[in-house]
Amino acid sequence: MAKSSEVTLEAISGELKKKPSDVVVIGVRQGADGPELAANPLSAKAAEALQASLTALGVTGAADQLHRLPGVDGLGADVIALAGLGKNDDGESLRRAAGSAVRQLAGTSTVTLSFPLADVAALAAVAEGAALGAYAFHEHRSSRDGLKTPVTTVRIHTELAGADGAKEALRRAAVVGRYVNSTRDLVNQPPNVLYPESFAAAAKDAAKPLPVKVTVWDEKRLEKEGFGGILGVGKGSSRPPRLVKVEYAPAKSRAHLALVGKGITFDTGGISLKPPANMDEMKSDMAGAATVLNTALAAAELGLPVTVTAWLCIAENMPSGTAQRPSDVMTVFGGKTVEVLNTDAEGRLVMADGLVAASQEQPDVIIDVATLTGAQLIALGDRTAGLMGHDGVTAALKASADAAGELMWPMPIPEELRPTLDSEVADLANIGARHGGMMTAAAFLREFVGSDATGETISWAHIDIAGPSFNNGSAYGYTPKKATGSALRTLLSYAETLAS
Missing domain, CATH: 3.40.220.10 (Leucine Aminopeptidase, subunit E, domain 1)
Known part of the structure; x- marks a missing residue:
């Protein structure tokens, strides 16, 4: 590419x-x-x-x-x-x-x-x-x-x-521009060029000049280790899924930030097929994974004294004779079971695997980034990302977003939404209450955030970038048509606050 x-x-x-x-x-x-x-x-x-x-x-x-x-x-x-x-x-x-x-x-x-x-x-x-x-x-x-x-x-x-x-300000600006534009390039790629295997290869190529370690799980390793979310979503495609871990770990790290990104390289909805109108835009459903990849690489190039681990949860969601069906039960990495009531609610399934994997390393903070719900656009429009999770993390991310010039707005995860995810046959279902769907999806993701060494839940936030990641209208300001690179600047600014 x-x-x-x-x-x-x-x-x-x-x-x-x-x-x-x-x-x-x-x-x-x-x-x-x-x-x-x-x-x-x-x-x-x-x-x-x-x-x-x-x-x-x-x-x-x-x-x-x-x-x-x-x-x-x-x-x-x-x-x-x-x-x-x-x-x-x-x-x-x-x-x-x-x-x-x-x-x-x-x-x-x-x-x-x-x-x-x-x-x-x-x-x-x-x-x-x-x-x-x-x-x-x-x-x-x-x-x-x-x-x-x-x-x-x-x-x-x-x-x-x-x-x-002044010199350092110009250097940082150049790095930010490079990695935001790299994110845009990945999101703009057509799905016959960018699919799970080629996305993983692109991540490895991008990391070569930097002090970054990249590990790729292919479909055999995913099956052996029990990553049922990513495997389940990718079952219907001739292009098997991948999990990619991108790790920047400087010698004098002051904190460990884990980033989990949704990487659906094309989303048809699977058996729960989407309407054909605007389905071409579903090549952008991997924007979260592209964002966390390039955030980790930017942190490495800037030499931040913070460990940044990015987990790219990559699959192609296609309908076929091998695709998962509504009412299938899948087992997420770590053992929890999920009843799949709608195969178009697939992003949260791959993210569940990534959140469990990230939690096992007990980082200080986990932030996940995903083009997760159409409900985000209904609630907050095309340019403002939804921000949910633990108050301390969401407050700090909101401050970072304001400093970076990106629009994010904190939203609650009302407790009454969690029971709507209950399943009669599994630990939980992949869809719940339709009203407030952005927050229901966050309630689902929260179930897969693990505990730290003291037994407390790891600090976590979820950013839904369904609207701001892809600009269907005219270009404005520094934002082009199509892929925008949204959220990278906020994440990088947040990592810099951890460093300080």
Whole structure:
């Protein structure tokens, strides 16, 4: 599988004409009295003239707005682009403005961003947005005619170029961009290219340059060791399932974070077949596994003093003569039995195996990530992930999400939902109450979280990314169409809090 091209990030200061670029991007705010040109490298006379012309040019400063104008002397570029900053000056507004500008300027090679940056945190936000915006997925095109190549070099014009922490901020932004875009690449792959065996191989290839150990369970080992959830879901496919463990364990680790990801490389629903409309989007049902894989790799590249173990629970859910049936009873790794009432509630079955396996190592925290329920979209929409689990973990993850600029919202797991998962023939059923289905699914997963050395339940959280992982609408900010790479930045930020 091809890898996305990677953008080069630089911070520069001084006269722009000494560092020529194709486009210089200047910010415009939505002020109370109309559009306001943000601090910029233009001469006072040029800035005054441009400010006076903003309304006539149709510039409002709204997010995602980009206007191109002819360049002026002294900027070292033939084009000026005016990028909307919106109404706020926070890090996420800068991140989105940078990402939107770089995304919309695809087809140019070198872009200079000149936004007002108060500190290194603001520089980091702009750099990260630029890295996320420089993305396209063209791997399976026979011709590149008419396709625009992403920007390859982004220079950030700021007096902070030589400040303490600036170099590390750019490095982290590049790493974040690389692994979010790698996640997007995996999710965007068609299911005839990305299936359990090839996904496992891709994980091994991605880990080769890093201090990471990868272990793969094939179907024979899965059967021998009793991973009934993953095997049950994968029974109907000619492509057998896999479990992949990706382990980054630095010598001076301060904590152990286990990540469990749903990796359904294509989900037909199995015997409980899905309607045909939009079934093509079910190639994205492995986004959780792609996310936890790349979070572990990003932590390794950044050298975080935290052990990160990612469990990728990979299967293809197909209907066939060998597929599991509604009313089958399967035994999850560790011994619990589950009555399968709906084969389209398969993600929780593979995740159950992964949660038990992760628990056996008694990590400090387990976080699972999955495109688990359509109920998540009904409850929280297309862009906000559902966050459930132990209060301490969900609160910390919400703070990490806010810092990373990702939308997550804590939801409860009401106790009255657990009895709806009771089965007359097994320990529990794989579906329960339909209303509040996102929370019912979390109640199911909670049953497979194990105990620590003291006998207490391991701290755990579940993130349902069914909506935010795949963008069916237009691109916005640093978010492209189709795969988004959602949740990786939150998980990485959370791992960094464990490190500190």
